[in-house]
Amino acid sequence: MIIEKTGKICEGLYSIGYHFIPAFLLMSTPPVLFDAGLTIAGPRYLEDLEEYLGDINKLGYIFLTHSHYDHCGAVPFLKRNIPGLKIAAGKQAAEILKKPNAVKLMKSLNEDYEQKFRKQIGTADISFSTIDIDILFEDDDEYDLGDGWNIQVIATPGHTKDSVSYYIPKVKALIPGEATGVYDGNFEIQSEFTSSYRDYIRSIEKLLTLDVDIMLLPHIHILTGEDAGQHIQKSLESAQAFMKRIDTLLSRFNGDRDAVINDICAEDYEGKQTVLQDKRSYLLNLGAKVKAVAEER
Numbered sequence: 610m611i612i613e614k615t616g617k618i619c620e621g622l623y624s625i626g627y628h629f630i631p632a633f634l635l636m637s638t639p640p641v642l643f644d645a646g647l648t649i650a651g652p653r654y655l656e657d658l659e660e661y662l663g664d665i666n667k668l669g670y671i672f673l674t675h676s677h678y679d680h681c682g683a684v685p686f687l688k689r690n691i692p693g694l695k696i697a698a699g700k701q702a703a704e705i706l707k708k709p710n711a712v713k714l715m716k717s718l719n720e721d722y723e724q725k726f727r728k729q730i731g732t733a734d735i736s737f738s739t740i741d742i743d744i745l746f747e748d749d750d751e752y753d754l755g756d757g758w759n760i761q762v763i764a765t766p767g768h769t770k771d772s773v774s775y776y777i778p779k780v781k782a783l784i785p786g787e788a789t790g791v792y793d794g795n796f797e798i799q800s801e802f803t804s805s806y807r808d809y810i811r812s813i814e815k816l817l818t819l820d821v822d823i824m825l826l827p828h829i830h831i832l833t834g835e836d837a838g839q840h841i842q843k844s845l846e847s848a849q850a851f852m853k854r855i856d857t858l859l860s861r862f863n864g865d866r867d868a869v870i871n872d873i874c875a876e877d878y879e880g881k882q883t884v885l886q887d888k889r890s891y892l893l894n895l896g897a898k899v900k901a902v903a904e905e906r
């Protein structure tokens with residue numbers, strides 16, 4: 610089944626915020642939120658936390674999948690509102706989230722959305738800022754949160770160097786961030802090997818060994834049952850096909866990366882119009898994927 614809205618997913622697991630930028634709430638002790646997307650979603654996350662937890666201060670942790678602006682944008686706002694909150698991420702994320710240039714770019718990308726969502730935000734101070742990471746995860750770490758809620762941390766670099774996936778064996782749920790790509794408007798997988806194609810493939814191969822009943826993707830789609838089970842293999846095939854397409858274009862355009870980016874953007878973004886991402890982020894990511902393939906050929 611494919612779920613495209615927020616709300617209860619299964620006993621103890623909820624999707625909150627806006628469906629295009631959900632965060633996942635696990636009702637463990639204390640409760641954990643996985644990712645906290647764009648700054649604009651902050652007030653909505655808070656409303657939903659209030660609804661499901663009664664008291665927002667019960668939230669113990671935010672576990673981040675990676676250090677991108679649309680996965681940790683609302684963390685500073687939530688930290689300001691929930692003082693006891695602890696933030697956990699893959700160990701490389703801590704450095705990035707303190708770098709002035711990275712913080713500046715993430716703030717600016719979030720501000721693009723803030724202008725569009727003025728009305729919904731109201732007067733709340735949702736501004737992005739430096740994030741201090743309290744807990745640094747390594748590959749194979751396990752986090753026991755009582756009542757059988759054990760969380761396995763799996764390092765899945767390739768989308769970013771600091772990408773980690775979280776597996777919750779009790780309900781066979783996987784939160785991969787963008788380690789397995791995202792779906793476009795045609796329900797085709799858009800591969801996201803923005804830091805390394807080779808690492809991305811190795812990471813997907815690692816995830817293939819898991820028994821997954823619930824796949825919690827970061828933008829819009831939650832997959833259950835057979836759809837969840839088949840997703841990782843489909844991600845592997847999509848990534849291999851997209852790499853080949855970039856490789857062929859690099860040969861055709863004599864290694865001219867900008868020509869490759871323009872060709873793909875014209876066909877996919879302008880032509881098919883099925884990409885569910887704003888153009889600035891799409892081009893940033895596409896440029897990084899072309900670079901990754903060009904440098905690993």
Ligand SMILES: [Zn+2]
Nearest residue numbers: 675677768787
């Ligand atoms: Zn990302």
